Amino acid sequence: MFIIKTLFSMSAFLYNNEAISNFLSILAIVFVFAIYYETTRIDAYKRLINSNYKKDLLYNEIHHRVKNNLNLVSSILAIQAEKEDEKTKNAIQASKNRIDAMAMVHSMLYVSNDLEKVNAKRFIEKLYLNIQSTISDRVKIVFKSQEIELSLNEVIPIGLIVNELVTNSIKYAFKDIKNPKIIIVLNSHKNNILLTYFDNGRGYNQKDTQNFGLKLVDLNVKQLKGTLKISHNHGLCYKIIYKRNAHV
Incomplete structure (x- = not known):
């Protein structure tokens, strides 16, 4: 119906x-x-x-x-x-x-x-090879890095830091050192970036703190709002760590 x-x-x-x-x-x-x-x-x-x-x-x-x-x-x-x-x-x-x-x-x-971002691994590798070609090729450089994309506000300070440390090591650290070596490691963990730099050179010298290049390193670490730790055991080691949230 x-x-x-x-x-x-x-x-x-x-x-x-x-x-x-x-x-x-x-x-x-x-x-x-x-x-x-x-x-x-x-x-x-x-x-x-x-x-x-x-x-x-x-x-x-x-x-x-x-x-x-x-x-x-x-x-x-x-x-x-x-x-x-x-x-x-x-x-x-x-x-x-x-x-x-x-x-x-x-x-x-x-x-x-x-x-707005740069591949940190490719950048640092290109950077130290450029420095090495202009100063000395007798120093062995070992570089290890994760695939990390860094912003402009991060990569320029890090680039300047690596530039100063590599230049300083090649110029001053390896007098009478038979097998000069530099090790650079860049890692990312959670929200932190850790840059570790080591050379097996002559070690720490108090006069080095007056070096303009190392003052520039300290200035760039502050720009990253990070912390810098220096140790000297069979060479010289710099550890720089900072949080990414202020830069990305």
């Missing part, structure tokens, strides 16, 4: 021109609204993609220009060093290496898919 009534009401609806007209009007409104909503959504999505693309292009251009400017300064220093005495030349070369370390960061960001 219920089915018969339902069929009757449907057939009555079909013969009611006003009801059909109202139904079609509502259907048309819903259809137009759906098309408008989808068109608006697609347009907004395209604008968002376009905006992100332009932002990425801008970031790329910034890193590219900073890299070029730093390379220009580095080249000027190299030219200037040729005219100076040995002591001044060494000081200029040290400054050039620091600038090269910063330029390397921007160079890696420029070609990276992520414009």
